[in-house]
Amino acid sequence: xxxxxxxxxxxxxxxxxxxxxxxxxxxxxxxxxxxxxxxxxxxxxxxxxxxxxxxxxxxxxxxxxxxxxxxxxxxxxxxxxxxxxxxxxxxxxxxxxxxxxxxxxxxxxxxxxxxxxxxxxxxx
Amino acid sequence: xxxxxxxxxxxxxxxxxxxxxxxxxxxxxxxxxxxxxxxxxxxxxxxxxxxxxxxxxxxxxxxxxxxxxxxxxxxxxxxxxxxxxxxxxxxxxxxxxxxxxxxxxxxxxxxx
Numbered sequence: 001x002x003x004x005x006x007x008x009x010x011x012x013x014x015x016x017x018x019x020x021x022x023x024x025x026x027x028x029x030x031x032x033x034x035x036x037x038x039x040x041x042x043x044x045x046x047x048x049x050x051x052x053x054x055x056x057x058x059x060x061x062x063x064x065x066x067x068x069x070x071x072x073x074x075x076x077x078x079x080x081x082x083x084x085x086x087x088x089x090x091x092x093x094x095x096x097x098x099x100x101x102x103x104x105x106x107x108x109x110x111x112x113x114x115x116x117x118x119x120x121x122x123x124x
Numbered sequence: 125x126x127x128x129x130x131x132x133x134x135x136x137x138x139x140x141x142x143x144x145x146x147x148x149x150x151x152x153x154x155x156x157x158x159x160x161x162x163x164x165x166x167x168x169x170x171x172x173x174x175x176x177x178x179x180x181x182x183x184x185x186x187x188x189x190x191x192x193x194x195x196x197x198x199x200x201x202x203x204x205x206x207x208x209x210x211x212x213x214x215x216x217x218x219x220x221x222x223x224x225x226x227x228x229x230x231x232x233x234x235x236x
Contacts (some may be wrong), residue, residue: 015181015182016182016183016185017180017181017183017185017186017187017220018185020187021220034225050222077224079222080221080225081216081220081221081222082219082220082222083216083218083220084187084218084219084220086217086218088218090178090179090187090218
């Protein structure tokens with residue numbers, strides 16, 4: 001499960017609860033949208049802006065009419081809720097996801113790491 | 125940064141800093157006081173949530189456990205034209221709530 005290549009997105013994600021949703025990638029969840037429709041499927045990807053990609057989706061529109069969709073992209077703004085599966089350990093998921101980000105940040109540690117944005121980095 | 129109950133503090137700008145302060149300095153700190161407590165959340169579109177606050181962040185994205193969602197609708201009686209308030213409830217074991225839907229956060233309302 002890849003961490004985004006964008007430094008900006010990594011920083012946004014690690015400083016908000018979106019990181020939990022990123023850790024749910026691969027799980028089957030229900031996403032409820034702002035317009036009262038809902039989509040249940042496997043989370044393929046969640047980005048820092050909460051944009052969601054789902055696959056093998058059972059989609060119910062606002063009226064409750066069901067349909068099946070192979071792939072669904074939901075804009076982050078349109079998310080109202082995400083149901084978290086019962087078997088997920090939230091703390092562990094977040095910590096694992098953070099470790100992945102830190103691993104990317106510290107890549108190339110022989111030369112002092114990637115030197116991503118940290119507040120305390122002194123100017124050379 | 126976001127807050128979860130317990131010893132865990134791993135946000136980038138916190139790693140090298142001091143422990144989270146215990147004093148209330150900004151409005152979000154009031155929410156921090158409610159961590160792991162049951163809270164009442166008023167949301168947009170006439171929705172209310174009652175659940176246990178497990179985590180929140182600066183956007184007011186929240187993770188709530190044992191949640192009861194109440195959706196209130198107003199129906200107009202066709203004959204008398206009076207407004208009838210109806211509410212629908214449902215329970216969800218663990219819910220992630222996107223912060224832009226949140227209007228207010230409070231301790232659970234006590235009746236009487």
